[in-house]
Amino acid sequence: MTAHPMRYPSYIELSKSALEGNIQFLKKMYGETVRISSVVKANAYGHGISEFVPLAEACGIDHFSVFSMDEALHVKKFLKNHADIMVMGWTHPDDLEWAIENGIELYIYEYEMLTRAILCAEKTGKKAIIHLEIETGMNRTGLTGEELKAVRKLIRLNSEFVHVRGLCTHFAGAESISNFVRIQSQIRHFNRTRKWLSKNGIMPDLIHTACSAASVAYPQTRYDMVRVGILQYGFWPSPETFIQFMHGKGVKDDPLNRVISWKSNIMSVKDVNEGEFVSYGNTYLAKSDIKIAVIPTGYSHGYSRSLSNQGRVLIHGQRVGVVGLVNMNMLITDVTGIHGVKIGDEVVFIGRQNENEITVGSFVEFSDQMNYELLARLPQNIPRFVVD
Numbered sequence: 001m002t003a004h005p006m007r008y009p010s011y012i013e014l015s016k017s018a019l020e021g022n023i024q025f026l027k028k029m030y031g032e033t034v035r036i037s038s039v040v041k042a043n044a045y046g047h048g049i050s051e052f053v054p055l056a057e058a059c060g061i062d063h064f065s066v067f068s069m070d071e072a073l074h075v076k077k078f079l080k081n082h083a084d085i086m087v088m089g090w091t092h093p094d095d096l097e098w099a100i101e102n103g104i105e106l107y108i109y110e111y112e113m114l115t116r117a118i119l120c121a122e123k124t125g126k127k128a129i130i131h132l133e134i135e136t137g138m139n140r141t142g143l144t145g146e147e148l149k150a151v152r153k154l155i156r157l158n159s160e161f162v163h164v165r166g167l168c169t170h171f172a173g174a175e176s177i178s179n180f181v182r183i184q185s186q187i188r189h190f191n192r193t194r195k196w197l198s199k200n201g202i203m204p205d206l207i208h209t210a211c212s213a214a215s216v217a218y219p220q221t222r223y224d225m226v227r228v229g230i231l232q233y234g235f236w237p238s239p240e241t242f243i244q245f246m247h248g249k250g251v252k253d254d255p256l257n258r259v260i261s262w263k264s265n266i267m268s269v270k271d272v273n274e275g276e277f278v279s280y281g282n283t284y285l286a287k288s289d290i291k292i293a294v295i296p297t298g299y300s301h302g303y304s305r306s307l308s309n310q311g312r313v314l315i316h317g318q319r320v321g322v323v324g325l326v327n328m329n330m331l332i333t334d335v336t337g338i339h340g341v342k343i344g345d346e347v348v349f350i351g352r353q354n355e356n357e358i359t360v361g362s363f364v365e366f367s368d369q370m371n372y373e374l375l376a377r378l379p380q381n382i383p384r385f386v387v388d
């Protein structure tokens with residue numbers, strides 16, 4: 001993409017130095033023996049797989065996790081080196097053959113999946129590289145005790161077709177202390193299963209259970225690898241996790257840096273007289289003469305309609321409010337009193353401008369989305385640009 005960012009209704013910037021800082025911070029926290037799998041599902045949490053994956057590789061990442069095979073394909077296409085790709089979620093049976101052929105690592109959470117994977121491995125002449133996902137109490141996907149027994153048998157009988165790369169599980173809400181007891185029980189369950197498997201001749205290369213929150217709140221869950229999503233992008237999974245990390249460390253500043261900024265520019269500026277309504281309907285009445293700036297970004301571009309009369313954006317380094325309803329393609333801001341506002345001026349939805357910053361967190365308060373959701377829903381067609 002060579003066109004200038006300002007020629008799009010809005011655009012996203014990814015900060016290379018922010019990501020480098022975050023990865024360095026994580027490596028230091030986990031230590032050298034723990035591998036980092038960079039979780040890039042949901043288009044790299046809205047950051048854009050095509051741009052984010054090469055950046056992460058440049059920071060030394062050599063393992064990526066996605067949810068589904070279409071994402072694995074997307075990552076593979078943009079890899080510069082030979083990082084591993086792991087599908088932590090859904091694989092359509094018809095995609096197994098391609099996955100095995102291409103060395104994509106697969107979560108196995110159903111007996112049937114394994115039988116099919118073995119058939120594909122026989123056919124392609126390549127081993128299926130699998131991670132056994134254990135059901136430990138989240139009650140989502142994962143092999144239960146009985147299934148695991150059957151799976152173990154199948155693996156022993158087909159060892160020339162299967163390589164057990166990993167053993168894993170997922171915790172049901174490690175970002176909240178209110179789930180403490182449940183997580184502890186999951187950890188115990190996982191360790192029992194791990195021991196039983198090893199006693200029964202299955203020794204996976206990589207034990208991995210932790211997402212971002214668990215990697216901070218329950219360091220014993222790091223094992224050989226951590227699956228890190230939100231932290232690498234510079235966000236804490238929850239305020240609690242942040243406090244847990246900071247507690248007793250004597251540091252006050254957030255060690256993470258936000259990688260993403262989301263920006264646009266002004267398309268029109270005009271005066272509105274006292275007593276006039278702004279935008280559709282009558283949700284905003286000008287109580288005095290005001291000046292408005294119109295921005296070519298609306299809910300179809302990912303700026304939630306629930307931010308109508310609520311959202312804040314940065315213009316000329318100042319925080320200004322969204323007035324009236326957010327439209328499909330436009331939103332309107334009140335720029336009264338800001339000198340010299342004109343067409344083409346930069347608008348920041350997320351990120352910094354001069355001394356001020358709009359955080360994802362502040363959006364979250366107004367729009368009832370968690371930071372994960374807001375990021376993941378940033379539309380795929382917003383162009384992404386890498387900056388230093």
Ligand SMILES: *Cc1c(COP(=O)(O)O)cnc(C)c1O
Nearest residue numbers: 039088170211212227228229230
């Ligand atoms: C999304 C996901 C992760 C990463 O979660 P973060 O909280 O973003 O670190 C890890 N493991 C699994 C199975 C996931 O689905």
